[in-house]
Amino acid sequence: MIGAAWNLLLGGAWVVLTGHFSGLNLLAGLVFGYLVLALIQPQVPALAGYAQRLPRLVGFIGFFVKELVMANLKVAFDIVTPPWYMKPGVIAMPLQARSEFEIAFVANLISLTPGTLSLDVSDDRRVLYIHAMFLDEEEELRRDLAELERRALMLFR
Amino acid sequence: MTDIVGEGLVLVGALFMLLAALGVVRLPDLLTRMHATTKAATLGVTLIMLAVAIHFAQAAVVARAFGVILFILMTAPVAAHVIGRAGYFVGSRLWEGTVKDELKPHYDPLTHELKSGREGERRPGESDVP
Numbered sequence: 001m002i003g004a005a006w007n008l009l010l011g012g013a014w015v016v017l018t019g020h021f022s023g024l025n026l027l028a029g030l031v032f033g034y035l036v037l038a039l040i041q042p043q044v045p046a047l048a049g050y051a052q053r054l055p056r057l058v059g060f061i062g063f064f065v066k067e068l069v070m071a072n073l074k075v076a077f078d079i080v081t082p083p084w085y086m087k088p089g090v091i092a093m094p095l096q097a098r099s100e101f102e103i104a105f106v107a108n109l110i111s112l113t114p115g116t117l118s119l120d121v122s123d124d125r126r127v128l129y130i131h132a133m134f135l136d137e138e139e140e141l142r143r144d145l146a147e148l149e150r151r152a153l154m155l156f157r
Numbered sequence: 158m159t160d161i162v163g164e165g166l167v168l169v170g171a172l173f174m175l176l177a178a179l180g181v182v183r184l185p186d187l188l189t190r191m192h193a194t195t196k197a198a199t200l201g202v203t204l205i206m207l208a209v210a211i212h213f214a215q216a217a218v219v220a221r222a223f224g225v226i227l228f229i230l231m232t233a234p235v236a237a238h239v240i241g242r243a244g245y246f247v248g249s250r251l252w253e254g255t256v257k258d259e260l261k262p263h264y265d266p267l268t269h270e271l272k273s274g275r276e277g278e279r280r281p282g283e284s285d286v287p
Contacts, residue, residue, distance in 0.1 A: 023216055072173065072200050075192060079180040088189055089257040092273070111234030112199065117191055118234075120242050122263065122273035129271075131188045131241065135256050 003050030007033045053155065060151050064109070067148070071115045075133065089135040090119065092127045093145055097153060103128070106149050116145070163208040170204030173197045185252040187244040195237035202229050 007030060014029025015021060038051035078085050097103045103125065107118040110130060119129045132141060180193025203226050210222040251258065263272040 068196075068200060072196055075180070075196065076173070076176045079176055079183055079193060084185075084254060086189070087254065087256045088186075088252060089255050090259055090261075091257070092259040092263075107238065108231075108234040111195065111238050112230065113196075115192065117188060117195075117241050118238055119188075119245055120271060122271050124273050127273035129259065131192075131245075133189060133192055 086133045087135045163212045166204045166208035170201040174201035187249045191237045191241045195233045199233045
């Protein structure tokens with residue numbers, strides 16, 4: 001959070017100092033600010049890990065879009081063809097996420113990926129109950145969900 | 158070139174929305190229907206809004222298009238979760254092809270208590286003393 005605030009500040013300073021108030025110039029300022037922060041990062045403890053987070057975020061968005069499209073096609077195929085290939089069911093997924101925000105974020109991501117819909121969190125917050133459409137490869141699905149959660153939590157930790 | 162890309166995006170987006178509507182009619186129970194409406198519709202709206210952004214290519218329109226995408230991505234799963242959860246606990250019947258239900262044995266309809274089934278286990282990194 002501190003890193004993001006500094007980046008915004010540096011971007012704003014760049015726009016003011018160059019005197020061109022346009023979106024493109026602000027973008028350039030943000031890029032330069034990011035590079036500067038990446039350079040001084042080893043010397044400032046408060047910035048630790050800031051520069052590594054952006055490539056992770058980009059990688060995560062790419063990974064998520066790929067999952068979204070692939071799974072959507074699978075569901076679409078099952079809808080348009082007459083026989084049902086799906087094997088729906090409710091499974092319990094152990095949660096690594098602890099805080100309210102993390103659990104909400106992970107549950108939302110799981111709801112967004114087609115084929116899975118988060119139903120409820122157990123009262124002690126250890127398990128997320130998920131309705132899945134394709135349970136024919138249950139182990140693989142569980143592994144995919146754990147991978148999604150691991151990647152999502154890396155953005156905050 | 159941008160025209161063709163934009164038109165293609167609108168077409169694919171509309172196709173996904175059509176599939177979502179078809180899914181609502183065809184799928185057998187509430188939870189599988191929630192799958193179809195939220196995901197396919199989210200993807201459809203996203204693609205159409207991308208087409209809008211490409212077609213107009215003005216900062217104001219692009220910003221609004223991305224705002225629409227962001228809010229759809231934030232609200233659609235919450236709505237699906239709430240409707241699906243309410244439907245499940247009210248007692249809407251699952252499709253007969255449902256292979257397993259790990260929630261049912263852990264839920265107490267009288268007290269509305271939902272157990273995790275892992276009460277005895279210790280989480281990694283958790284100490285003995287709370």
